[in-house]
Each structure stands twice: as C-alpha cells, then as structure tokens.
Amino acid sequence: MKRFAALFEALDRTTRTTEKVAALAAYFRDAPDPDRVWTIALLSGRRPKRAVNTTELRTWAAEAAGLPVWLAEECHPIVGDLAETIALILPAPRRTSDDTLDDWMRRLLALTGQPMDLRRQAILDAWDRLAPQDRFLFNKLITGGFRMGVSQGLMTRALAQATGVDEATLAHRLMGDWTPDRIDFDTLTGAQDPGANASKPYPFALASPLERIEALGAPAEWLAEWKWDGIRGQLVNRDGAFALWSRGEELVTDRFPDLGPLRDFLPPGCVIDAELVAWSGSAPLPFAALQKRIGRLSLPKKLLAEAPAHLLAYDLLEADGEDLRDRPLSDRRARLQALLAAMPAGLPISASPLVAFDDWDALAAARLTARDRNAEGVMLKRRASGYFVGRKRGDWWKWKLDPYTIDAVMLYAQQGAGRRATLFTDFTFAVRDGEDLVPFTKAYSGLTDAEFRQITDWVHRNTLERFGPVRRVPPDLVFELAFEGIQASPRHKSGIALRFPRMLRWRQDKPASEIDTLDTLRALLAETQPPRG
C-alpha cells in the first residue's frame, strides 16, 4: 500500500501532465506485479464490487471517532468526498501495516457477502493499521470512482513508456473483459494470447466539436453522416464470440436480445462500430424510447415491441479477421455497405445513411433538419482517415445542433463534490406557472469557478432553509439553461424532463419576473414529440 500511496501522492501534488506520466511510468517499472495490475484496473474503471456500503462506512467511522453520525453526515458534502471525510475524522492509528495494495484488495474482495459484524471488524481493524493518507486510499478503494487525476489515456501512455509496447497496441490489450485478480502484468500488457479474448473490442475513435468549418478544406474530402442520439457501441463477431460493447467498455449484449439474430447472419471475424437506437421500423425513435430499456433488469415483451433495438452501422473495423483500422474510411465504408447488402432484409442492422452535400452551405442546411430525424447534428469524417485510438483532433468532427434554451430561476442550491467541494454548484431551477414557481430541472455545470464562488457567497448570505446539504434560497438568481431534448415525464412535478441540462449563462441582467413559463416548456414538448402512431 505504501508504494501505491507514494504514487498517489506524486500524482496529487502536481498538475503537470509530464510529471504525472513520469510518476506512473516509474511505478509500472518497479511496483510489485499484482499491485501494477490492480492499478491498471482501478485507473481504467474496473472497480471490484462494493463489499461495504457507504451508510455502514459512515456509521462505523463516526463510532470510531466518537462523533454522532449526523455530524459525519454534515461533513461529507462540505469535504465533497466520503472516503476523504472518513479519513479526516478518524482518530490516529495505533498500529502499522506493510501490506501491499494486492493484499488489501484481496481482503476487500473476500469481505463481499460476509456478515455485518465480520465486515465491520475488518474495516475498523484496517483503519487502525493504516496511516491517514493510506486510509483515504483504502476508503477510495471501497467507495470506488477512483480516477487519481489520471485519465485512461495518460495511464496507457505511462504504461507504454514502462513496457516499450506502443500506446495503440496497449490500449487495445487493455480493452474488454479481464479481472485483475486473475491475470498477471506480463499477460495483460505482453503479446496477445491468440483466442484468449475473442470478444475484445477496439478502442473507440472519438470526434471533437467542430470549430471552423471553413478550415476543413475541400468538401469533397469529407463524408457526412447523422449524429444519432443513441448508445455508441461496437459489435464483435469473432471466433464464436458475439458481443456488443458500449463506449464505456461495458458489455451490454444481454440487454439487447433482439439483436440476437445478427449472430446467425454476420460473417465471422467482423467488428462494426455503430449507434444503438430504438427503431420505428424505418427510423430511430427519440432517445427517451431507448432510455426506458436501459437499466431494466427484465425486458417485458411490450417494451421489446415498443422500442426494438437496431444498429445504425458507421464503420467496419475488422472483416474476415483482418484489422482494417489503418485503411481509409472510404474503403471501410464501401466494405461495410457490401457486407450489409449481402445479408437478408429485415435484420436489426443497417448502414447509417450518408448526408449528401456539395458545399458547406448545403451541409449546414441539412444539419438544421437533424432534429426532425431524432439526430443531434451531423458528423464530418475525412474520407482518408484511419480508425484512430481515442480523441485525435483533425479527422473527425461533430457538428451538433444548437441546444434549446430557457430562462429559469434558482430555488435550491447544494454543494458540489471533488474539486468543487465547499462551493455551491448543484442547483434546482424553476419556471413560472401563473403565480407559482414550478421546479423542473437540476443543473450543475456551465459556469466559471469565479461565478460559482460569487453564487456560493450569495447562498451563504441568503439561505432561507436547510434540508441536510440542500439550501432553499430566495428565487432571485436567473440563469439561461441549455438542453438537448425534452420529454414528458409523469415522475416529475412539472411533467417534463430535460436531456443534458446545463447553465449557459448567469443572467444578472434579468429579474425573476421575466423568466420563462411552464407553458413555454409544454409548447416545446408538443413541438418535438411527433404524435405516436
């Protein structure tokens, strides 16, 4: 644990990328083997199942510190991190420990499902043996969400420096399904074991937001396609494995059984990059239809019939077992279309249609029709581009529609987490409905730190009521909110729910009497929801 804690401290004490990568690379060279694998797992979001829940942690920590539980609970939103709160309130340890990260991880894994007394004793014992900084890390290992200020990309770069394997190859090796307690460092980063992981996806190529379209050069060098509002995914059909991966590297095959027939018709050794959408029979349904299926444990027939899954294929990454990612997009696209054309009709897959355009004006006009198609905008991809790893600027651009906007007033404020600890950053907003103010959405991004500081001061001076971490404030501060979509929602008091709401501007020039009304939102809803047939 000490070596891991030293790594964490080195990462936490610098804001320079080069220093972070150097610290990680040094760690990957000299840390003990199982610890290195755990570190890769943690930094790529492979969190073991939680052995202890946060209520238990809070309660046991308060007991150990001799403090009432309510006080520990009050501290949490101010510190902005439960693991840190607990590390800060615990009394000094009475013992020490030389156990490694691997020892602690295995101990935690073994606790899963054990009786409460046993887990409690194990956690109290751990706290009493760990130094304050190690305790914070230990708590983080339990509560998860461990980023350490390092993206997966930076970690891969450091790993490349430490192993001499190139970054793209490593990125691919780290994809897919592996468990840290059953693999060693050399197997994970070394030459790929053939057939070991047939379902492994490729790292996704990501687009950047378009800046200046004039800078792209000749329109003829570019392909345009709709930017669908679904779930980006990769379908792998290889060596008997059939797997659908989401962009977050989550295996979601089982949640979309309606894609099953593809298994019988796709040629072996192919990998397709596609958007998963709910399908009307000829076009995508709004994202809300797909959303109903996400997170459901069971899928009733009715839901499968209402929102059948469909893949709109963008790209072909592998065909006949051959990696095509270095070929130009125009070739890959032609092969994709040929591959799909050879399959029988009526399957839940089709090529995502290209948007025809001769000049940028024509594309701009087409983009404005995106919403009518339940698309978010258009994508521009250079015909000559390869399928690169991650977000590489220059070849792929996303050109989204301008968001919807509405002026609303803040009703409640709550403190943020992480680097926004102690700042009020999470707000609930209302629109006017006659004499009433109706809360309709929360938002927590879009303002500068300076604005959040100013608002935090204001909240401190203007709190009317406190409900735990939430403060009610006078309806005085007006914000222009942006959002990408709107849908009816019987679960919300306002009857509507927004997609990706965020603050566009703090309207210090506008009084609360001039905010938008619930009718504005209802009209927008009516406009965007095509009558259901």
Place this chain on the structure above:
Amino acid sequence: MPSEPLLTFTDRGICCPRGGFFIDPWRPVDRALITHGHSDHARPGHGAYLATVAAAPVIRHRLGAIRLDTIAYGERRRIGGVTVSFHPAGHVPGSAQIRIEGAGEVWVVSGDYKTEPDTLSEPFEPVACHTFISECTFGLPVFRWQPQAAIAADLNAWWAGNAAEGRVSILGAYALGKAQRLMAAVDPAIGPILTHGAVEATTAVLRAQGITLPPTRHAGAGIDAKSHPGALVIAPPSALGTPWAARFGPASEAFASGWMALRGVRRRRGHGRGFVLSDHADWDGLNSAIRATGAERVFVTHGYTAIFRRWLEDQGYDAGIVATEYQGETADAEAESDPALPGTME
C-alpha cells in the same frame, strides 16, 4: 422590565449598548473596539478605535490617520457602564479576545483565535466568562492540525527539493500573520527569502515594533529566478499565477492555509502542494477553548455556525449563532479573505 443583554447583535456588528461601543463593526460607528488588524475586522470609517499596543502599528499602517487609542493585555478600562479588557488570542501578533464585564455578567468575544503557540503571536489565554462568542471558521471534525513543527519540516523539504532542482518555491500566504509565521518557521539556511510588496510592507511594520524575523528581500524590479535561484517567495494568494509571479520561471507553487486540509479545495486552486497551516483553532482547539472558558452560553460566528451550534447543544451548551456580514463583503487588495471559501478569513 427584562434587562437588555450585555452584548447585542446588530446590522453593524456586535454592540455593547451599556458601553456605547461596537466590536469589529463592519459599518461606520462612533466607537469601535478592534480585536486585530485583518481587514475584515479593522475597517475604515469609525469615529474612534481601541486596540492592543501590539495590534496598533498594523492598523495604523492599513487605515491611515484614524483616532486610535491603545490598551495593554490584561489592563482593565471603564467604558460607559462596563469594564473591558483585552486578552491574547494567539491568532496574529497583537490579536485579542475582548472581555466585557457589566451588571454582574462577563462576556468574552473571541475574535479570531488559535490555541497552538506559533512563536510570534502572544499565546492564547482562556478567559473565564458566562457567555463566550466564539469564531468557528474550522468548526468541523475534519479539521485537525498537525503541530507547526511537523508542517515546518514538510515546508523545508519542499523548498530544499525545489532548490536542489534549481526551481524557485512560491508560497501563497496571507500578508499579515501567516506570512511572518512562515518566514520564522522555515530554515533560512536553505536559501534566500523573497517577499511580495504587500507581505514586505506588513513585515516591516512588525519588525519595527520589535518582532524578530529572518532577513527578507522585497522582490521588486530586477529580482527574479536568475538573481535568486532556489529562493522561497512569500506572496499573498492573489499574486500566485500572475505576471508578477511569472518572473520566477517554472516555479513550484504552494499555498499555506487550513483549507488545504481539503483535497477538493487544494485541487480547485490548482496548486500541486498545499500546506495545512492555519491561524485559526482546529476542531479540538475550538472545543478545548470553549470548555476552558467555563461558559454556559456560547454564540458562534464565522464558518460552519449551524453545524457547530448543533454540536454544542448536543454537548449541553446553550448555543446560538451570530449572523455576520463579513464573508464576501470585501475582497481587498491583500486578499486576506478568499471569496472561494465560506466564511474564510485568515
């Protein structure tokens, strides 16, 4: 007829009607008793000021021509219908708690205070009272300070490490109190100590009143990383990341404050390093100070007042809150207040 309390809380600040004065008022009043020279406590515009002998030079330096009378620690003085005295608060040199006695009752206003001696400030002395008005800037159990010597060792290691790599170390600290405490705590053998103008001016005032501090040099024109390689630069937090700081090249920046105990705050401020060193009492310091007064009634102000009051009630105190307009009222040039943080006056 119910008698009026000895102190009342008004929109101008804490008032003593029987004595005809206010304590650290934030709007102009005729007569102000001032606990210490930080700009959120010593404000301009009052008719007459009273402060300790040791606090007076800085207050004069900052507020210019004011009517300022001084008082020694422990000296009892009759004002109106009450007797007042000033007692060391351990916050910064000259800082005081103010004791008010009248109508058979004793109240103490803590001002800002710190229970750990820092070698520069007159050490905190508990004062017995019936009612204690305590600050609680760091009134949460997540704030528990390491001894100053441990922080000094960390600071020296950081400075020496940077100096060995040929880098300047820039340390953000409030100009009055914290800056001098730091220069007195670090090891001057590591390298030269440079100061920002705001820090140097206050340091000169404190030296002139007899406080011993290591040699420092104002980092004016011509002073940079080339002329003073491996130097330690002490500057107000607001000077970090400015063109003034850019002259020191790719320096290592750090900030010394109690708020650095929170990782989120440290990360938000964008400094790699944060040293947890505060001029305020920590959780244990607040609790022991309150106990030591023997008070039955406690009013809390500055900081996590609602939470701290509930904690005190749990402990059997009759507890209340003094509302304050301190936070965010001014972001003065020396940036002693950090509007990023709730009730943060250091």
